[in-house]
Amino acid sequence: MTATHSLFIGLMSGTSLDGVDGVLADFSNGAIQTLSAAFTPFPSELREELMALQAASPNELEREALAANALALVYADCVRSLLPSCPAPVTAVAVHGQTIRHRPELGFTRQTNNPALLAELTGIDVIADFRSRDIAAGGQGAPLVPAFHEAAFGKPGTARVVVNIGGIGNISVLHGDGRVTGFDTGPGNVLLDLWIARHQGRAYDEDGAWGATGTVQQPLLDALLDEPYFRQPAPKSTGRDLFHAPWLDAKLASFSDLAPADVQATLVQLTAVTIARAIGDEGVTPDAVYVCGGGAYNGALLRAIGVELGGVKVASTEELGVAPNRVEALAFAWLGWRFANREAGNLPAVTGARGPRILGALYPA
Numbered sequence: 001m002t003a004t005h006s007l008f009i010g011l012m013s014g015t016s017l018d019g020v021d022g023v024l025a026d027f028s029n030g031a032i033q034t035l036s037a038a039f040t041p042f043p044s045e046l047r048e049e050l051m052a053l054q055a056a057s058p059n060e061l062e063r064e065a066l067a068a069n070a071l072a073l074v075y076a077d078c079v080r081s082l083l084p085s086c087p088a089p090v091t092a093v094a095v096h097g098q099t100i101r102h103r104p105e106l107g108f109t110r111q112t113n114n115p116a117l118l119a120e121l122t123g124i125d126v127i128a129d130f131r132s133r134d135i136a137a138g139g140q141g142a143p144l145v146p147a148f149h150e151a152a153f154g155k156p157g158t159a160r161v162v163v164n165i166g167g168i169g170n171i172s173v174l175h176g177d178g179r180v181t182g183f184d185t186g187p188g189n190v191l192l193d194l195w196i197a198r199h200q201g202r203a204y205d206e207d208g209a210w211g212a213t214g215t216v217q218q219p220l221l222d223a224l225l226d227e228p229y230f231r232q233p234a235p236k237s238t239g240r241d242l243f244h245a246p247w248l249d250a251k252l253a254s255f256s257d258l259a260p261a262d263v264q265a266t267l268v269q270l271t272a273v274t275i276a277r278a279i280g281d282e283g284v285t286p287d288a289v290y291v292c293g294g295g296a297y298n299g300a301l302l303r304a305i306g307v308e309l310g311g312v313k314v315a316s317t318e319e320l321g322v323a324p325n326r327v328e329a330l331a332f333a334w335l336g337w338r339f340a341n342r343e344a345g346n347l348p349a350v351t352g353a354r355g356p357r358i359l360g361a362l363y364p365a
């Protein structure tokens with residue numbers, strides 16, 4: 001692998017567990033250009049197994065290894081679908097892996113993956129394991145996208161906020177003076193998906209339409225907001241380790257009479273309020289808030305965030321030239337490019353690490 005090449009494939013499979021987002025990106029001459037994008041859904045058995053592996057279960061060591069092998073096949077399919085649009089050999093595939101545990105307070109995070117198999121299947125260098133070095137340096141190992149958000153969306157002299165709403169939500173505050181702060185805000189879509197799957201048998205609430213038929217229930221919202229994570233100061237990060245079905249069910253125990261659509265409306269409000277408060281706590285009045293991740297396609301959620309922010313402009317990153325569902329995969333392609341150039345990928349002000357660190361490990365083709 002040589003640092004002079006600039007074509008990278010980024011692969012991201014996040015906490016929503018829907019599948020793999022891939023982008024082919026060109027970073028020549030300091031530009032950040034997406035050449036093509038692909039989405040490869042998980043086969044349903046793999047999705048179910050990855051979901052089951054989020055919590056302690058029997059024989060999980062062997063099951064995790066087998067899931068990693070199956071995941072590599074899906075990653076390889078996604079890479080193959082991007083190759084026809086490739087104008088020159090790809091320098092490397094940068095792959096996040098699938099988070100199955102995130103416990104920075106215990107000194108580890110685990111993104112299951114088999115990068116050796118992916119290198120074997122694709123014949124391309126693979127860069128993987130982007131989070132562990134930051135944790136080794138005392139950081140959270142997440143969120144990692146703020147450095148990319150600054151590179152792609154930062155505008156000197158203008159305060160902007162980029163919000164990623166995937167399974168979990170995270171904000172990047174681009175202060176406009178070179179400073180970048182950010183952290184995970186809590187649930188993005190994870191509880192919304194769980195609730196609609198349980199009551200409507202659908203994977204997600206298209207445009208927030210079902211939730212919009214319900215009414216926010218303030219006592220339930222207060223109970224949901226009564227969670228120490230929301231009060232914890234940054235640096236902080238979270239995941240399905242905390243925001244899972246048992247967490248929601250415990251909160252709902254005293255609200256069993258509520259209509260399911262009202263619960264959905266309240267969960268939308270929970271995501272909106274926690275994101276808006278997180279932005280407010282950063283002490284900036286941004287020029288605009290740009291949303292990426294699948295939550296950017298939930299109009300009801302974007303409107304609720306706008307109301308909570310008192311009229312600050314809330315737009316999709318599409319307005320800045322990158323489709324919301326491509327941002328995270330592009331961020332990992334960029335992190336791969338940083339690794340190839342032996343440049344740091346983390347922001348200590350965000351993750352709390354002792355210093356900038358080169359993130360990733362190389363599996364040569």
Ligand SMILES: Nc1ncnc2c1ncn2[C@@H]1O[C@H](COP(=O)(O)OP(=O)(O)OP(=O)(O)O)[C@@H](O)[C@H]1O
Nearest residue numbers: 014015016166167168189204206207293294295297
């Ligand atoms: N049209 C839509 N309407 C409403 N919600 C949508 C729509 N499209 C996607 N979503 C939501 O976005 C989610 C997927 O988002 P995304 O792919 O950004 O998550 P992720 O990358 O897996 O998560 P994370 O960023 O936490 O790692 C879906 O599970 C769904 O809840």
Ligand SMILES: CC(=O)N[C@H]1[C@@H]2OC[C@@H](O2)[C@@H](O)[C@@H]1O[C@H](C)C(=O)O
Nearest residue numbers: 099102142143144145168170184237
């Ligand atoms: C441990 C882990 O996988 N965290 C993810 C997750 O999904 C959103 C949020 O929680 C963020 O912290 C992170 O992903 C993005 C890509 C990040 O590191 O910036």
